[in-house]
Amino acid sequence: MSGTRSPSPRAPATEALIVAHGQPSEPEPAEAGIAALARRVQAVWPGGRVRGATLAMPGSLDTALAKAAHPPLVYPLFMSDGWFTASELSRRIAGRAAAILPPLGLDPALPGLAAGEVARSCAERGWRAEATVLIVAAHGSGRSLNAARAARRFADGIGSALRLGGIRVGFVEEPPGIAEAARDAGPRAICLPFFAAGGGHVAGDVPAALDDAGFRGLRAPPIGSHPAIPALIAQRLGQRAGTDTPGPERYAPASACASGWAGSFSPSMTSK
Template sequence: MLNAVIVAHGQPSDPAPAEAALARLADEIDQLTDRVRVTSATLAAPGALEQVLEGLAGAAVIYPLFMAKGWFVTSALPKRVDGHNVRILDPLGTDSDLPRIVATALSEQLDQRGWRAVETDLVIAAHGSGRSRNPSLVANSFADKLAGLVPFHSVRTGFVEEAPSISEAARGARETALCLPFFACTGGHVLDDVPTELARAGFRGLQLPVVGELGAVKHRIATVLEAAVTR
């Protein structure tokens, strides 16, 4: 079997839960592949990535479960894997097929509830950054592409770490509204910050799973890994 390692940021203050959650996700994706052995590690868990790489036989591809090609993907990760026979792929958030895949998943959610897109508001809750424009540029570009694929009544984007906030973006949304967390993994921001901000806005819609845990996105990751290791 060929090797692929899914790498996420993790939770520095408490690495174990995020490490376990990522391992479960990697196992689910592993079940979707025929020729690839999929493992995982977070950058926050001390020595976890190095331990995984040392246990691999042969070359491997690294799949960064990040929403932007920022410092962690371009600097921190390459330093951590230096000296190992690995190739780092582009992160999830930069996948050109991602808007189309998510648009299909959102349309399915609307159909399940009998909602019409033109009568539904979409709130995209993203991380953002107070130091770099790149994360918000990626999130806003994704939102623009999504708006062109599904005719929502409105598409609003709010951030945890920059303006506009998630509560500002969600304020005034209809009762028929969806909140899509533009995150790769479920962590503290998604479990705490996003619900708090939505409640502050009086949001009465539905909060969906993070982008990285949508079923169709898991299948996409499996496809990307198989194609990468074949090459």
């Protein structure tokens, strides 16, 4: 009789689905973007199988749900718990998910990531953080308080982690507008878009408002493009699935840790 044991069967991978709003007028780029993000999350979460879908691409969500071997964990790539996450996403999933996690914008680690990069950006330019003004540019909503509440919570979290000369919040769809928030901020100022990715608002509305305000400071990429975001998502999925998944500190690319995501800030840059 052989003493060799058969290997234990491997546990099935946890299914996960990252869902974003997308761009109804041009759904393909956002669909490609969410698929790329899913691949990056998959790369740092070996215990899972990750797909992406946007609500704007016809059939995308249903196709992704149908491909899952069992009901997936759903991660909303949204910045607040507004109508899309609280109502529309739940309606369209219709019981086909194991759970819907809190959206990216409410993650308690997000303000710390932003504060670290703002501090690094200030240090690289010889600015004192306490003499620098931060403008948080957010979407807002004319129908719900949740979007503004999430943006202000994010701004407050940055302020708790980093002493700045001032933090202002401006919105695309409600007052105060981004131009109003950015006006007279001075040259030592940073505008950080509180958005999950580049898109129409980040590429168009935000820079237009900054131009209108005569903003002379640095224009940052959206917080959702931070290189540690895939690891942060993987960590949240792993926590919910009960698997051990290291956090964003381990998986942020070395180049991002060395020069900082804030190293991509530029006085003339618009996020795409």
